[in-house]
Amino acid sequence: MEKEEPLVNAEYLLQKFPGKGGWTYTEIPEIIQNKKTPFGWVKVKGSIDGYILNQYKLMPMGNGKLFLPVKAEIRKKIGKQAGDHVRVMLLPDESPLKIPKEIILCFENEPRKAYENYLNLTEGEQKTYLDWIYNAKTKDTKADRIIKMMDKLLNNQKLLGR
Structure with missing residues (x-):
């Protein structure tokens, strides 16, 4: 089986959208929006500081770029917050939704x-x-x-x- 080439494998800065309840995220400028999906989402799998991501969506920022939302659960597990750098490795995720x-x-x-x-x-x-x-x-x-x-x-x- 061929090993997939990562879409990205780099260090990124965790940022936070302004305002109460603003999401924490990292901008992923190397990946472009998918014109065939709702809102241009791109489904990915991979990891952030070793935390495994499956069936995760990169979302549009409104400026043509995509961002990776980083939930509180993930930030807690990796011990990082806005202002910290994280290692992000992402691959395309073509897997269908699993039915339990x-x-x-x-x-x-x-x-x-x-x-x-x-x-x-x-x-x-x-x-x-x-x-x-x-x-x-x-x-x-x-x-x-x-x-x-x-x-x-x-x-x-x-x-x-x-």
Whole structure:
């Protein structure tokens, strides 16, 4: 198997958008926006100071450049904050969204139409469903959300909207 060539492998300065709740990020000027994706996002995998990133999106800054958002969880693990330098190594991530095993088992107990309708959603719409389910605070809420997802899919409905 050929080893992929990194899109970037360099030191970057962590910065913070101004204002309350401003995101911490690093600008990645070497990578250009993808005209075929929403907002020009570029999906990547790799690492930041050794912290593994998978299915991560570079986002547009509004000036034609992209930035890598660095969540508090990551900053805490790597012990860095705005003003510090970090080593960022990024590769293109073409991997499809993974459907958790427990969700696949639920699809197996439903009419095939539910799974087919799920597959016809965009990756973003699929991820919205999965995030909604896995952000539940209790097992009961999670189970209720899985049931609601199956019902909506059987009626060819998205989580948000129609």
